[in-house]
Amino acid sequence: MTGDTCGFDGVPGSLIAALRHLATTPQLTVALDFDGVLAPLVDRPGEARGDDRSLRAISDLVALSGTTVVLVSGRSLDSLRAVSGSPDKVLLVGSHGAEYDLGEGNAGISITNEEKRALTELRRAMHDVLERHPNARLEDKPAGCALHTRGLAPDAAHAAQRDASRTVGQRVPGVTHRAGKDVLEFSVVSATKGDAMQRLRLHTSATAMLYAGDDVTDEDAFAALEIGDVSVKVGEGATVADHRVHGTVEVSQMLRVLAADRRNHLLGA
CATH class of the missing domain: 3.40.50.1000 (HAD superfamily/HAD-like)
Known part of the structure; x- marks a missing residue:
């Protein structure tokens, strides 16, 4: 440009x-x-x-x-x-x-039985993250979850996103993740x-x-x-x-x- x-x-x-x-x-x-x-x-x-x-x-x-x-x-x-x-x-x-x-x-959204199981575990994992970072906000989507950190102090936002990435990576490997403006999204559908x-x-x-x-x-x-x-x-x-x-x-x-x-x-x- x-x-x-x-x-x-x-x-x-x-x-x-x-x-x-x-x-x-x-x-x-x-x-x-x-x-x-x-x-x-x-x-x-x-x-x-x-x-x-x-x-x-x-x-x-x-x-x-x-x-x-x-x-x-x-x-x-x-x-x-x-x-x-x-x-x-x-x-x-x-x-x-x-x-x-x-x-x-x-x-x-058409998702397989395997993806449905992954979605259930993803949501459980993200709710666990939210308990550790209660000032963040969690949005459930048809094929995933989004962790919103807009309005949080930078250190708190980074900590919540790092925790989410680590937790999901350990418990639900292979899901798609995207980082946006003050949001980290995970999806079982690419x-x-x-x-x-x-x-x-x-x-x-x-x-x-x-x-x-x-x-x-x-x-x-x-x-x-x-x-x-x-x-x-x-x-x-x-x-x-x-x-x-x-x-x-x-x-x-x-x-x-x-x-x-x-x-x-x-x-x-």
Whole structure:
């Protein structure tokens, strides 16, 4: 990703140009992480809510022909629905690509009997960790658990995460683990946001895609994009994304630009 001067309300000029080209594709799919992209990060995940300006821009996008919007999150589908309000006509991907609602209800997670046994032991192990670190928060997911440490002092957060990694490694070897912003996740099903991008491309017949994300787990999605797609890192941190914006305010501006350009293209302006 290269540096750039701001082209429009905090959106770099190079990204503006990429959005204008993207807006002309026949079948556009816009995929967006939720936390840190559409919603500011908060200490308690259940209190997150999307930025009103971004939600209005999403409503404008899904009203256009040949345009699909998808929320792609590490949250479970139920949690994502609750905090996002399940915007009309917006598709949902939860649990890092293990759960899908593509307009036809839950695709669900198919796990083997062995994975079910591993999930039971994983949850037991994580509840033991929580007893030793009661200020951390545990989120059960359909195929795993997430240990949230946002709001804890750095030493306390690191201690809880180290304990969780050690405990799970000893008691449930072989599970997938992912470290994100103030969260450590474990899953008995191997699925990534990169897998989600590939499935969404096929499902929506996308001729080009945009993906915006803020966390290390979004790097899989960025890496799965193809020539002609647009990748946007939100916030700081190393990334393979081609573009970067500062935060949720700039995301709303980016979506506003894309919606306007897409509408103008479809109207032949």
